Amino acid sequence: MLGSVLLGFLVRRAIITVVLLVGVTLVSFLLIQAVPGDTMSATLSEQALQDPEIVAAYRERWGLDQPLYVQYLVYMRNLLQGDLGVSQQTGRPVLDDLLTYVPATLELALPAMVLSLVIGVAVGLYAAVKHDRLGDHAVRAGTLVGLSTPPFWLALVVLYVFFFLLGVSPSGGRLSTWIVPPEQVTGSVVLDAALEGRWDVAWDAVQHTALPILVLTVLTVAMLVRFVRSAMLEVLDADYVRAARAKGLPGSRVLTAHVLRAGMVPVITVSGLAFASLLSGTVLVEQIFSWPGVGQYAYRSATALDLPAVLGVSLFVAVVYTAVNLVVDLAYGLIDPRIRLS
Amino acid sequence: MSTLPTRDPGHDEAPEAPAADPRADRLLARRRWPQRLRLASVHTIWRQPAVIAAAAILAAWVLLAVLAPVLTADPIAQSPELYRPPSSLHWFGTDELGRDVFARVVHGARLSLPLAVVIVACSLAIGGLVGLLAGYLGRAADEILMRLTDLVFAFPQIILAMAVAAVFGPSTRNAVIALIIVSWPIYARVIRSAVLSIRSSEFLSSSRLLGVGPWQALRRDVVPNSVGPAVVLATLELGNAVLMLAALSFLGLGPRPPAPEWGAMIAAGSRDLSIWWVSVFPGLAILTVVLAFNIVGDALRDRLDPRYARGLR
Amino acid sequence: MSPILSIEQLAITLRGDLRVVDDVSLEVPEGEIVGIAGESGSGKSMTASALLGLLPDRSVTAGQAWWRGGREPVDLLTLDQRSWNRVRGREIAMVFQDATASLHPMLTVGTQITEHMRVHLKMSRRAARARAIELLDRVRIPDPEGALRSYPHQFSGGMRQRVAIAAALACEPRLLVADEPTTALDVTVQAGILRLLEELRIESGLSVLFITHDLAVLAALTTHAYVFREGRVIESGPTEALLFHPEHDYTKTLVAARPQADDWDDPEPVAGATA
Numbered sequence: 001m002l003g004s005v006l007l008g009f010l011v012r013r014a015i016i017t018v019v020l021l022v023g024v025t026l027v028s029f030l031l032i033q034a035v036p037g038d039t040m041s042a043t044l045s046e047q048a049l050q051d052p053e054i055v056a057a058y059r060e061r062w063g064l065d066q067p068l069y070v071q072y073l074v075y076m077r078n079l080l081q082g083d084l085g086v087s088q089q090t091g092r093p094v095l096d097d098l099l100t101y102v103p104a105t106l107e108l109a110l111p112a113m114v115l116s117l118v119i120g121v122a123v124g125l126y127a128a129v130k131h132d133r134l135g136d137h138a139v140r141a142g143t144l145v146g147l148s149t150p151p152f153w154l155a156l157v158v159l160y161v162f163f164f165l166l167g168v169s170p171s172g173g174r175l176s177t178w179i180v181p182p183e184q185v186t187g188s189v190v191l192d193a194a195l196e197g198r199w200d201v202a203w204d205a206v207q208h209t210a211l212p213i214l215v216l217t218v219l220t221v222a223m224l225v226r227f228v229r230s231a232m233l234e235v236l237d238a239d240y241v242r243a244a245r246a247k248g249l250p251g252s253r254v255l256t257a258h259v260l261r262a263g264m265v266p267v268i269t270v271s272g273l274a275f276a277s278l279l280s281g282t283v284l285v286e287q288i289f290s291w292p293g294v295g296q297y298a299y300r301s302a303t304a305l306d307l308p309a310v311l312g313v314s315l316f317v318a319v320v321y322t323a324v325n326l327v328v329d330l331a332y333g334l335i336d337p338r339i340r341l342s
Numbered sequence: 343m344s345t346l347p348t349r350d351p352g353h354d355e356a357p358e359a360p361a362a363d364p365r366a367d368r369l370l371a372r373r374r375w376p377q378r379l380r381l382a383s384v385h386t387i388w389r390q391p392a393v394i395a396a397a398a399i400l401a402a403w404v405l406l407a408v409l410a411p412v413l414t415a416d417p418i419a420q421s422p423e424l425y426r427p428p429s430s431l432h433w434f435g436t437d438e439l440g441r442d443v444f445a446r447v448v449h450g451a452r453l454s455l456p457l458a459v460v461i462v463a464c465s466l467a468i469g470g471l472v473g474l475l476a477g478y479l480g481r482a483a484d485e486i487l488m489r490l491t492d493l494v495f496a497f498p499q500i501i502l503a504m505a506v507a508a509v510f511g512p513s514t515r516n517a518v519i520a521l522i523i524v525s526w527p528i529y530a531r532v533i534r535s536a537v538l539s540i541r542s543s544e545f546l547s548s549s550r551l552l553g554v555g556p557w558q559a560l561r562r563d564v565v566p567n568s569v570g571p572a573v574v575l576a577t578l579e580l581g582n583a584v585l586m587l588a589a590l591s592f593l594g595l596g597p598r599p600p601a602p603e604w605g606a607m608i609a610a611g612s613r614d615l616s617i618w619w620v621s622v623f624p625g626l627a628i629l630t631v632v633l634a635f636n637i638v639g640d641a642l643r644d645r646l647d648p649r650y651a652r653g654l655r
Numbered sequence: 656m657s658p659i660l661s662i663e664q665l666a667i668t669l670r671g672d673l674r675v676v677d678d679v680s681l682e683v684p685e686g687e688i689v690g691i692a693g694e695s696g697s698g699k700s701m702t703a704s705a706l707l708g709l710l711p712d713r714s715v716t717a718g719q720a721w722w723r724g725g726r727e728p729v730d731l732l733t734l735d736q737r738s739w740n741r742v743r744g745r746e747i748a749m750v751f752q753d754a755t756a757s758l759h760p761m762l763t764v765g766t767q768i769t770e771h772m773r774v775h776l777k778m779s780r781r782a783a784r785a786r787a788i789e790l791l792d793r794v795r796i797p798d799p800e801g802a803l804r805s806y807p808h809q810f811s812g813g814m815r816q817r818v819a820i821a822a823a824l825a826c827e828p829r830l831l832v833a834d835e836p837t838t839a840l841d842v843t844v845q846a847g848i849l850r851l852l853e854e855l856r857i858e859s860g861l862s863v864l865f866i867t868h869d870l871a872v873l874a875a876l877t878t879h880a881y882v883f884r885e886g887r888v889i890e891s892g893p894t895e896a897l898l899f900h901p902e903h904d905y906t907k908t909l910v911a912a913r914p915q916a917d918d919w920d921d922p923e924p925v926a927g928a929t930a
Contacts, residue, residue, distance in 0.1 A: 023493040031509050131712070141392075144640065148632035150585055150605070152592050153625035156612050164615040239756035246707045247771040247822070248744030251736065257770070261761050280498035284589055288612060298501060302508035303594050314505045318496045337806040338760055 009333055017326050024318040028311045029075050033068070084315065085308030089301060094312035097297060102316070103187020104174065105282050105293035108209060112216035113275055120221050120274075121267060124228025125260065128236055139225060146222025151281050155215045155288035162211060170208050172290035179204060212289045220278045224270070231266040235259050265336050272328040276321045387641040396637035399630055407451035414445035417602040425617050435619040437610060439600075446602035447623050453603050454631065457518055458583035462576050464522045469529025470572060476530065477537025478564060488534070491527035499524045500589055507595040514597040517590045521583060532575050536568040570646035577642055581635030588628050604628050657723060658682040659862050660706070660830060664718040665732075667701050667886075669711060675701045676886045679718075683830065688856055688863040690873045690894060692909070693883030699866045702883075703834045706731060706864070707749050708739045722747070724829035724862075745775045748823035752835040754815035758807035758822075764791075765803030768822045775826045790821040794851060813844030820851065830862045831855075837872065849876050870909060874898050882906050 048054045059065060066074070078085075084094035127139035162169035174189045175181055179201055182192040190209065193202035235241060236259060244258045283295035290296075294313060301309030387393050406413065421440035428435045434443035476487040494502070506520035588605030590596045597603045604624040611621025660683040667676040676698040683689045691699045704710050706720060708731070720731040724746045734742065751757035759767060768790060769783035778786070784803065791799035794817040807815055816836055823831060833852070837845040853876065855861045867873055873880050873894055880898075881891040882905070890903040901907045 019489070020492060020496055023489070024496055027493060027497075031505060140640075144636050145629075145633060148581060148585075148629055148636050150588055150592075150608070150625060150628050150632075152589065152605075152612070153608050153621065153628065156608065156615075156621055157625070160615050160618055164618075239751050239753060240759040242709050243749070243751055243757040243819070243822075244759070245709060246743055246749040248740045248742070248826075249771055249774060250740060253770070253774070257762070257766075258759055262759065265761075276498045280500040283500055283504065284592065287593070298504060299593055302504045303512075305508055305511070307509065310505045310508050314497055314501055317498055317501050321496055321498065336761055338808050 010330070013326055013329050017322055020322050021319065024315060024322070025076060025079060026072070028315050029072050031311060031314075079315075084312040087301065087309040087312075088306045089304050089309065094308050097309065098294065098312060098316055101292060101294045101297045103184075104291060105279075105286070105295060107174075107188045107190065108212050108216060108286075108291065108293065109275075109278055109282060111209070112213045112220060113271075113278055115213065115217045116220035116224055116274065116278070117271060119217070120224030121228050121260075121264075123221070124225045124267075125232050125255065125263070127225065127229045128232035129255070131233060131236070136229075139229070143222040143225045146218055147226070149219075150284075151215065151219050152284040152288055154218065155212070155285045158211050158215060159288060169211055170204075172208075172288070174205060174208050174292065175201070176204050176208075212285050212291055215285050216278055216281050219281050220274050223277060224267075224274050227270045228263065228267050232259060232263040235263045238262070261335075265332060268328055268331050268335065272321070272325045275324050276317075279317055279320065387638075387645055390641055392637050393641045396634040399634040400638070403451050403455065403631055403634075406448050407455055410445075410448045410452055414448050415442045417441065417446040417449040418600045428619050434623040435617075437607070437617070437620045441600075443607070443620060443623055446607060447604070447627050449602040450604045450607065450624060450627060451631075453514075453597060453601065454584050454587060454628075457514070457587055458580050461518055461521045461525065461583040461587070462579050464518075465526040465579070466529050466572060466576055468522070469526035469531075470533050470568070472526070473530040473533025474537055474564065474568070477534040484534075487530065491530045494524065494527045497524070499586065503586060503590060504593060504595060507590055512595045512598065514601070517587060517596040520590065520595075521586050525579060525583070525586075528579070529572070529575060532571050533568050536571045537564050540564055540567045574639060574643040574646050577635055577639035581632035581639065584628060584632050584635070659685040659724050660720070660722055660864070662702070662706075662718070662720045665702065665705065665720060666717040667698070667705055667710065668715045668717075670713040674886060676705070679883075679886075679888050681881055681888065681891075683862050683864050684879075685829075685862055686856065686860040687879065688852065688865055688877045690877030690880035691864065691866045691883055692868060692870060692873050692880060694868055697883040698886035699883045700834055701886075703749070703832045703864070703866055706832055707743055707747060708734060709749075722830075744771045744828070745826045746828055747830045747832060748826070748828035750816070750819050750823050750831065750833045750836045753839045754819040754836075755807070755812065755839075757819055758815060760807060762806075763803065764805055764807065764810075764818050767807075768803070768818070768825055771822075772825045786825070787821070790824060791818070793824075794818070794821045795847075796821070813840050813847065816840060816844075816848055817851070820848070824855070824861075827859070828861075830864065832864045832866075834866045835868065836865075838867070838869070845872070852876065870898060882909070 048058075061074075061078070082095050084098070086092065087094050087097055090097055123139055127136045130136040130139075159169075159171065163171045170176060181189060182196045182198060182201060185192050185195055189205040190202050193199075193205055240262075241254065241258055244254045249257075279295075282291075282293060283298055285291070286293045286295035287299055294316070298310065298313040300306075301313065410417075419441065421436065421442075423432075423436050424438060424440045426432055426436040426440075432442050432444065434447060437443055437446070472487050472491070476484040497505075503517075503520040503524045506523055507516050510516040510519065587596060588603070588608070590605065591603040592605035592609045594606070594609065596605060599606065604627055607624040608621040611617055611619075611624075660681075662679060662681040665676055665679040665681075666674065668674045679698070679702060681689075681691075681702075691702065693699045701710065705716055710716070716732045718732065722729050722731050722742065725742065729738070729742070731742070758764075765784065765787060768787040769778075769780070772778050772783045772786060773780070776783075787803055788799040791802050796802050796814060796817055802810075802818070807818065810818060816839075820836070831852075837848050840848065849872065852861075852863055852865070856863060865873075865877055877894045879892070880894040881888050882897070882903070883889070884905050890897060890901065890906045897906065898910055901910050
């Protein structure tokens, strides 16, 4: 019985996810349609437009002579086959481009996310426990400043300080220019170098990740801390926490076993949101650190009006975001017995 | 920084004294005032020094924006004095075209502030309408409208805004449109949840019993009571709009050069770290404006609705 | 014999100079159930909170609360955090008004009954489990072993309060502070809980400080009672005397406002209805 309830929950979530993804593709499709003028002239380069063969092939591939809904179905069919179109800038399929750039972004985003969660929960809990006292006010003030700082500007400032003034950090990129990059296995330069046993290279790569991860973490932590703080405040106020105190449990046990456990449910829910904001942050931060990730790809595509690439990135990010939310919901269901068992 | 008290003790508003401490309030009597009654305590945010400072900063920016043409040099006029560091002549130095950075930062407020207001006003109108309809009509309408907001939420704001701005082409107008498209759903959610909580509360059902029609109830009870959450959100979103607009123009998708937009100025300065003043000052401008909006918004939230807006951003 | 708990001139001031309890003196003799009655906001819950060191942040107390249930008498109001945790749960336990809120929704019943046994009595997991089963059986929870693995939301309101009582009794406390434990329950369930408390008192000599706003409960359960109003004790004495011969005007109105048992036990024919 327990299994069937959990299964029902899974199925419901999966259906919602699929509906959301279809909606996302619809938005992408409509965005292409919204391009003023001919879609083709926006997607194909000047040169390609001169070539009747390319034009004909393009029309056929995207079903441009058909009514709009057929075009959408064609678009969906192409999508399902992994065909996101060809980037004008790189001349390669958008999917291939994404597969190149995504690992670089993850090399920043994943450590930043882990750091943010750890720091965010610790500091948020601290502020909640110190509610309305000096420590709490300091944390609140700090997070407000963090939330109000433009990410790209913060990136620039830390780069100025650590690279230009102090010279302790590289200026950008994933590796120093004189180093031959390791063979791509995991996609993370740090891990790939370590796999080859080139520890100096791995260390060089770590140094390159430090500043971008720092900036991304600062931005995400600010948001997480505020959320964790209010979630924990609510929990600290709850009767079951007073009851735990009344049982004479040591303060540390009350915090970890009772407060944290209950407070983590909303925190896990919001971490999906935090991950999305982190991915958004990469668009701006990668720009400053010349980091060859999805963010920079998106930026270059957007400024060059390379539509297939821009839409490919949006779609990718939406898929990731939706997937993360699905995982979050499942984790939520696993942690909270009221959802799992009712 | 003890300047950010979240709740003041509020001794002088104490016929129901227990409410002075929120936890004591919970322990002694579990009551919750309707939104309308709590609106009355908004003025108490002025007891917080941080709020006064934030309001002063905002007032100063508005004043600077209005008086910019009188106070400063022409923000677009080029001069042969390129890359001059800050001096008594050029307080914030000059940029790559010899333009006065101080003049450009001050004139930047003439762009960012009104545009932020436009973005927030339009998103509030659209999102508010959607939220009111969804919350009030319920059922299918609610389901459809809320799935629509979910859809927009599925794209991270900056990436969707970037895609929209790129599709329509870079310009001030298109950046604003893009930001409205990405920011209305949050209003829809907040207003909807406010409406839902009022819908189920007693005074609405009693007015329904008294024979007040649904539209009249919407106007008389629901709209005025959604004002609190909307005000809080709008204040916080003003700061966010300034940030997002700067981000878009940092990426070259906002106002076209030579317009003195803060984000674009930071982008110009990012090409050469040795001319730090070109990007540091516009960055500080953004920081102060956004921080001020956030402080005021936060204080309002503590006063008006500890619940609705929390966690949505 | 001196009472197990004697409160002398207790005053509690919350943050913002708000005095919620003033000049309260009160005694709980060993093995008796003493009642506190009063409407919400009268300071009765605050008094209970003070006895377990659960007052809101930055509250200030004055007076003394002598506790004689431990090795030597201590003034509860002067305890530091460490000493508190020797008293709380171990010597004095508390049952809250709403068991739905006072049981952790994400921890199993087993954890919530055994965790403080393991801390206070240094019991092994297995021994604590065995005792938990005993306790659940004693508070009449069917299938105690299954109950240990269940979560609070899987029980009814009355069962939840029984679980909370079992958790409170786990370390064999000398005093149970019960803060309106039956207010959230319906009448039949309420009667069961009251009977349980009385049994526990007789069987194990448990002392109970029972807080309620329901005078019928007070009459059924307690031998001695205190009436609170606006943070002060306005009248006290043996419960029977207090309820049948109230001296203070406020107590009189409370008693008068209470629906009399014979109002429904022996309904008088309504005029015209029998005709």
